[in-house]
Amino acid sequence: MPQDQPLSAVSPVLHELRAGTHTRHVALEKRLPFFSDTLDLECYKRLMSAYYGFYHELENRLQHSPWMTHGFDLHARFKTPALRQDLQALGVRIQSLALCAALPVLHSPASVLGVLYVLEGATLGGNVLRKQISERLGLDAHNGCAFLYVYGADTGRQWKAFMDFLGSAPLDAQARGEAVQAACSTFSCFEQWLERQEVLL
Numbered sequence: 001m002p003q004d005q006p007l008s009a010v011s012p013v014l015h016e017l018r019a020g021t022h023t024r025h026v027a028l029e030k031r032l033p034f035f036s037d038t039l040d041l042e043c044y045k046r047l048m049s050a051y052y053g054f055y056h057e058l059e060n061r062l063q064h065s066p067w068m069t070h071g072f073d074l075h076a077r078f079k080t081p082a083l084r085q086d087l088q089a090l091g092v093r094i095q096s097l098a099l100c101a102a103l104p105v106l107h108s109p110a111s112v113l114g115v116l117y118v119l120e121g122a123t124l125g126g127n128v129l130r131k132q133i134s135e136r137l138g139l140d141a142h143n144g145c146a147f148l149y150v151y152g153a154d155t156g157r158q159w160k161a162f163m164d165f166l167g168s169a170p171l172d173a174q175a176r177g178e179a180v181q182a183a184c185s186t187f188s189c190f191e192q193w194l195e196r197q198e199v200l201l
């Protein structure tokens with residue numbers, strides 16, 4: 001996770017989110033099978049099906065949360081449509097997929113921001129993952145690998161816009177703590193869900 005901006009350009013909340021979730025990111029990255037010798041099409045289908053069960057439920061929760069923050073176009077950033085498109089292209093029956101019930105609790109605007117940080121940040125590794133899946137499985141955005149590179153060439157711009165949005169939120173130390181706690185909970189809920197779906201290494 002390169003973090004090459006000068007510290008002055010990093011808002012306090014982003015700095016705390018990075019520091020607070022770094023270990024969890026490294027741990028989850030190691031357990032995901034994208035670079036494993038055992039990765040095949042069946043394994044990828046099961047992995048994306050598990051992603052769907054989490055993203056679908058979490059985006060739904062965000063959409064209906066009274067704490068959903070103004071000035072953020074959640075719909076434009078939904079990733080579930082790309083996952084649905086991939087699963088359909090891969091011939092997976094979406095209606096029968098398991099859905100995750102144990103999600104991070106949204107109890108304040110800051111907790112929503114913490115969850116959004118994880119979902120938006122997760123797009124950053126997408127280009128590496130997309131190349132890997134293209135080389136290993138021959139998939140691209142049209143036949144099963146749209147989600148991993150969901151913003152395409154706009155990834156950097158979308159992330160910059162999100163960082164600006166995050167940095168403009170008026171968060172005191174307590175609210176920043178809530179954001180970090182929600183981000184950590186998002187990582188652990190996701191990891192536990194993937195573990196239960198038996199898709200981790």
Ligand code: HEM
Binds near residue numbers: 003030117
């Ligand atoms: C094998 C899988 C993964 C790889 C290889 C990976 C790789 C990366 C890379 C290279 C970056 C930094 C990009 C940059 O600074 O330009 C990044 C950032 C990030 N990733 Fe991942 N990632 C993976 C999985 C995930 C998952 C599953 C999540 C969460 C659901 C996640 C959440 C984040 C977040 C929140 C950041 C932003 C860190 C920051 O700059 O503040 N990543 N990832």
